Amino acid sequence: MERCNVCKNPPALERRVNNEGLVFCSDGCYETFDGSPHDHGHPYIDAYDAVRWAFISCLNTYAPAGSKEEKRVLQERIEAALEEFADYEGLGGEDGVFSREIYQYLMGLEELWDEIDLVW
Structure with missing residues (x-):
């Protein structure tokens, strides 16, 4: 552990x-x-910090019982983060520690987007 x-x-x-x-x-x-x-x-530190905080913020904001409008706004925030850091997703986490972390956070954002989509 x-x-x-x-x-x-x-x-x-x-x-x-x-x-x-x-x-x-x-x-x-x-x-x-x-x-x-x-x-x-480090060349990826700013992206790492930004994706990390986007993930934490989105996860802390998500309320399964929230309104459709709240969920729509959150999905838009997630989509914006995914678009902004799409180049890092293409690396698949294979370019060092921060690349791996960024990729994991992007996968987490995608999972959250899917979860929100399921509860509509």
Whole structure:
């Protein structure tokens, strides 16, 4: 079972990784980890952060009992994220740690879109 490299808690929804693939349960633990390399220069870091937060936000926003309008708006947000990061989906997660993470978040967004579609 994966554990946070700082607090040793199991990572949940707000997990993040660094460019070495080390897992953290939150941004707070990520920022306090002393042994991590500086990820801010990585070419995929901005996309990783954006897709990660889009996924977390959409998942936290989704309410199965919500109105059709709320579900439609959420699906539009998901579609926008999927379109914006379509190039990363084409990589299939095969271009390093952040590529793999981005791909997993995109797959998660697609699954959420499908789930919303099923409850209409």
